[in-house]
Amino acid sequence: MTVGLVLVSHSAKIAEGLAELAAQMAPDVPVLPAGGGPDGDLGTDYDAVATAVDRADRGDGVVLLYDLGSAQMTAELVVEGLSAPRRAHVVEAPLVEGAVAAAVAAQGGADLDGVVAAAAMAAGTAGEVAGGPDQEFAAGAAGMSTLPPSAGAAERGPAVSANVVLRNEVGLHARPAALLARSIADLDAEVVVEYAGTEADARSVLGLMGLNARGGDTVVVRAWGAQAEEAVRRVRDLADRHFDE
Amino acid sequence: MSVTCTAEDLVVALRAVSAAVVDHGDELTELDRAIGDADHGENMRRGFLAVAAKVDSPGQTTPAAVLKAVGTTLISTVGGASGPLYGTAFLRAATSLADVSEVDGVAVAAALRAALGGVVARGRAEVGDKTMVDALAPAADAAATAAEGGGDVPAVLAAAAEAAERGAESTKPLVARKGRASYLGERSAGHLDPGARSTALVLRALATAAGAR
Numbered sequence: 001m002t003v004g005l006v007l008v009s010h011s012a013k014i015a016e017g018l019a020e021l022a023a024q025m026a027p028d029v030p031v032l033p034a035g036g037g038p039d040g041d042l043g044t045d046y047d048a049v050a051t052a053v054d055r056a057d058r059g060d061g062v063v064l065l066y067d068l069g070s071a072q073m074t075a076e077l078v079v080e081g082l083s084a085p086r087r088a089h090v091v092e093a094p095l096v097e098g099a100v101a102a103a104v105a106a107q108g109g110a111d112l113d114g115v116v117a118a119a120a121m122a123a124g125t126a127g128e129v130a131g132g133p134d135q136e137f138a139a140g141a142a143g144m145s146t147l148p149p150s151a152g153a154a155e156r157g158p159a160v161s162a163n164v165v166l167r168n169e170v171g172l173h174a175r176p177a178a179l180l181a182r183s184i185a186d187l188d189a190e191v192v193v194e195y196a197g198t199e200a201d202a203r204s205v206l207g208l209m210g211l212n213a214r215g216g217d218t219v220v221v222r223a224w225g226a227q228a229e230e231a232v233r234r235v236r237d238l239a240d241r242h243f244d245e
Numbered sequence: 246m247s248v249t250c251t252a253e254d255l256v257v258a259l260r261a262v263s264a265a266v267v268d269h270g271d272e273l274t275e276l277d278r279a280i281g282d283a284d285h286g287e288n289m290r291r292g293f294l295a296v297a298a299k300v301d302s303p304g305q306t307t308p309a310a311v312l313k314a315v316g317t318t319l320i321s322t323v324g325g326a327s328g329p330l331y332g333t334a335f336l337r338a339a340t341s342l343a344d345v346s347e348v349d350g351v352a353v354a355a356a357l358r359a360a361l362g363g364v365v366a367r368g369r370a371e372v373g374d375k376t377m378v379d380a381l382a383p384a385a386d387a388a389a390t391a392a393e394g395g396g397d398v399p400a401v402l403a404a405a406a407e408a409a410e411r412g413a414e415s416t417k418p419l420v421a422r423k424g425r426a427s428y429l430g431e432r433s434a435g436h437l438d439p440g441a442r443s444t445a446l447v448l449r450a451l452a453t454a455a456g457a458r
Contacts, residue, residue, distance in 0.1 A: 038291075043284075043324025046332075069424065073329035073367050077320060 108185020
């Protein structure tokens with residue numbers, strides 16, 4: 001029961017390396033690399049992509065991410081050729097960020113739409129991490145709207161919040177950030193993590209990493225929604241367990 | 246001889262296309278070396294050799310079935326953007342022909358129009374972007390004009406081929422806005438677009454084969 005991922009790249013090494021990276025953060029998600037051309041050279045291979053989609057589909061659908069133009073075309077052709085094309089989506093997102101975000105969302109039990117949204121949001125997250133005026137450009141370029149974390153604060157009402165000390169050594173680095181995002185992925189709650197005046201969506205691994213919160217730092221976790229308390233509790237438990245390090 | 250085209254005629258023509266692509270492979274690669282990654286000739290050669298082998302096997306009894314086999318073969322064997330783009334073109338052309346056993350000039354023009362629509366949708370390019378659209382779009386227009394004037398299959402394909410060749414030539418001064426060459430920006434000007442050139446090549450080979458019957 002998890003959405004699968006297929007990574008379509010011109011390079012077999014890129015696809016394989018990224019699948020390895022994503023799998024580390026999402027061990028139960030089928031992440032299939034489909035890189036390289038028909039002869040094993042640089043390019044994209046329709047049959048390899050089609051096979052990967054087939055293998056990645058555990059019944060909950062597949063999200064495809066791609067690197068350059070023709071990889072997108074090949075991915076779209078494969079999806080159009082499926083007997084049930086709605087079970088697979090090609091998402092426009094930065095390949096590395098999108099794959100990591102999608103993998104973590106899938107690991108957390110998100111459905112196909114949820115994984116698609118997580119991957120698509122990665123484009124905006126990349127802008128957030130970079131900070132500055134590029135943010136709007138990054139979100140706009142990807143053709144989606146992102147909600148700046150602090151924008152709706154007034155309308156969201158009072159939050160459940162807690163100060164959480166990062167008791168592990170590396171702080172919100174890749175693996176702990178992925179664990180945190182996964183821990184709350186299935187909850188009906190909006191969750192943000194604030195550090196040094198910057199907020200990040202707790203479901204966004206890259207956003208969390210972009211906070212640059214290190215071991216020993218204290219972050220503020222805020223949550224809204226029906227399961228807000230549970231969300232804050234889970235994050236605190238995770239930090240108390242040193243992120244299982 | 247005939248003014249229409251059956252599945253058998255189409256297979257003969259596609260063998261000629263395959264031979265033409267193989268013959269011109271080096272030229273396409275040289276064009277691609279200037280503004281791309283120097284693989285267009287090799288990719289097209291591999292794809293159309295596979296097409297020639299595919300159409301030699303029996304079982305495709307309508308022109309549409311032949312074109313569909315061509316499309317899927319190209320998608321599977323041509324790496325790079327050309328595979329999905331040419332594949333989509335042939336698949337859309339196949340769809341537009343439905344299951345008729347013989348196609349006339351009007352049907353050929355409609356098939357070219359459908360192929361163009363597929364390529365534009367797949368590649369999101371328009372005329373002037375320095376892509377195969379610069380050859381295929383005028384070809385589809387010329388084919389429509391020829392068909393409206395009562396042209397048969399050889400006449401329609403000849404008009405399409407001529408327009409495609411002119412269209413391919415027109416890409417030389419253009420700055421690429423789509424595809425690999427677009428990374429070069431201004432430096433892409435002064436070279437023919439390999440995809441436009443190969444499109445003209447394919448249409449010329451089809452036209453020559455149709456005219457020779």
